[in-house]
Amino acid sequence: MKALLWKALRLASLLAAISIVSFILVSNSPVDPVQAYIGADMLVVSHEQRELIASYWGLDDPPAEQFFRWGSALLHGDMGVSMIYQQPVTEVIGERFVSSLSLMAVSWLLSGIIGFTAGVLAAMNKGRWLDRIIKWYCYALASTPTFWMGLVLLIVFAVWLGWFPVALGVPAGKLAEDVSLLDRLRHMILPALTLSIVGISSIALHTRQKLIDVLESDYVWFAKARGEKGFTLFFRHGLRNIALPALTLQFTSFGELFGGAVLAEQVFSYPGLGQATVEAGLRGDVPLLLGIVLFTAIFVFAGNAIADVLYRTVDPRMKERGTL
16 A cells, blocks of 8 residues: 555656656747737737737736646646647647547557567577577667658658558548448558567667576576477576566657657658647647646656556565565
């Protein structure tokens, strides 16, 4: 119970700090929220109308008053109304997160499974051609920007080969009730592959090095002397020792996963939370931007918390230390 209370206190302090810092940064942004709200109609809007718009959204109040008004509403579960979408921020985040969640979940599972498998194969074949190929692949992708990989996949598989749609999350001009699950999956494949391919390198290289250290330990040499080898050796002595670091790395990658999703969704015009983040930043939608920032912080914090729980499940020794 104490560990849970400590986690809740840490989360509350984290959200408070992020709220203050984010609001200060947004308040000092060169983007004019009123001008961004009006857009191309700026020339035909009078000064009085501009003041009315600023007064309606509370943008003419001092920054401190705006922050305390937003914070008090947040404590009551109200994140405000989005200036772009004219909807409550919670509804916008909920709608966009459904699309982003499926995209991130598929890419997260693929990168974790493929990366872990590649790392194991590389370590079990250290110094051989398979190990060299996997290392070359990981080193090359570790420095590859997400948006560049997305552009390559888009050009090859959507433009040249025509196997997948170029952009969007559903077919253009099709009614929502007519969109099938297959249509959504076809539009999600390229963005998910983009995130998966880039995310493989870190887990593969980390798993490879950890397994090499395990295979060079004394108890593994003793097991080899008894005749154990191959998959049996890995399953009995290697899997449990590399599972904990791999789980930690995978669940703590939520922040990188969300950051990559922002870029991938921009390349493919995928209607997810990442695209909403970019629009909110460029158009000065302060309530939506702050809401997404807080939601992202909770999302990343949840990944770390899940990693702690899995640590206690996989390694019973962690329970004796009383940590969570």
